[in-house]
Amino acid sequence: MGSMIHLTLGRIQLDWGKNAGFCDHGPLFRPNDLAEIPYYYAADADDKECQHLPLISRSSGFSYRLVTEMKEGFSAPLRVVAERLELLGYTEKYCRREFEELTSMVPSNHDCSFDELKVLLLDADFTQAALGPHLPSENLAEFLAVTALRHIPETVQRLQHESDLHDGEVSGLGAYTVIRLLAGNPTARDLPVTWQFSDVLEGGWVSRDVILTPVAQGRRFLLVTEGSSDVQVIKHALHLLRPDLSDFFDFVDMHDNYPFSGTGNLYNFVRGLISIRIQNNILVLFDNDAEGVFNFERSSRLNTLPNMRIMKLPDRQNFVRFRTLGPTGEQIANINGKAAAIECYLDVSRAPVVRWTSYDQRRDCYQGHLVEKETFSKEFLSQKALVDGYDYSGLENVLDMLLRECISINEENRATALESGSF
Incomplete structure (x- = not known):
């Protein structure tokens, strides 16, 4: 039988x-x-x-x-x-x-x-x-x-x-x-x-x-970011918030000698991937600050591959009125596209503040960073399980965006297979 x-x-x-x-x-x-x-x-x-x-x-x-x-x-x-x-x-x-x-x-x-x-x-x-x-x-x-x-x-x-x-x-x-x-x-x-x-x-x-x-390489996703802190936070967020899907993701080595720190280097890396027509599914994620948006926009103008998605961290409504410090003192300002790195998407409800650091002539705005961002990051990365009362909404926004792009890539792959009769 x-x-x-x-x-x-x-x-x-x-x-x-x-x-x-x-x-x-x-x-x-x-x-x-x-x-x-x-x-x-x-x-x-x-x-x-x-x-x-x-x-x-x-x-x-x-x-x-x-x-x-x-x-x-x-x-x-x-x-x-x-x-x-x-x-x-x-x-x-x-x-x-x-x-x-x-x-x-x-x-x-x-x-x-x-x-x-x-x-x-x-x-x-x-x-x-x-x-x-x-x-x-x-x-x-x-x-x-x-x-x-x-x-x-x-x-x-x-x-x-x-x-x-x-x-x-x-x-x-x-x-x-x-x-x-x-x-x-x-x-x-x-x-x-x-x-x-x-x-x-x-x-x-x-x-x-x-x-x-394990899930075949052709169905997995390699996430590349501006620095190792982004990878650490997103990888941990997947394990906490999307544990049923975390085995679909790979990350560039986030430990010593992280190869793609700095947005300029990441832009050049994207160009390199396109030139060799990389076969892996690639997610490239830029910060939502002045430098990140500049390189996101010029990377988006490249002739990217179907298996590649160029993204930046999403805008958030609660970033529109954010406490900031600069040469003119304390002000409430919109940090979307100017100072929203990954740490801003953590629970920063304890009177967070962004400090403006430099003027970006290319985008006619100031670049800034979250004060005590390492403290917020360490607090999140130390979590072994979901914590009652912790605000995960920012991370949910980031993961939802990543997953939408992943689904889009594999949906297109499935549609191509269907058209070729190999479904």
């Missing part, structure tokens, strides 16, 4: 493979999602050793008993997997394109559009998703028609028609599309998505290193 490998939502089968023929779903999971999870096997209904197990009868007349074994596999809540899929480029926009592409490749017997299926998945009641060993596994079409949407009778016949046409599956809905769309369903978002790979390992069809490999 061979060795089987399954991707499931609860006990609902989303994808399967056999022996060496399967999709690699490893990137959907974090390294710490490896755990002992239940595997289910069908035993003959008359097997004497399994007589204590409930008898399961299918509509086809086949009866069996379900044997449960605990083995190694990946398991994570659907909401976490959906977030990782978004970062991998499986946005709703891409899922729609993939659905339309798939349905255009088969006879036009589809009763549901993408928008209709989206509504059905959001309205479906997944509280009855088969999770226990006494329940049979189901494919998605069967589950929706028989259980999750039986409160909407007019949909049942349409889904059963789809199931009959396409061997039990909802046509045009890939496993990743299902997961992405169900992220908005409150009855499904905490269900476990599992990847049951142990049998193909035990069968010798694939090595353990292949299954447990």
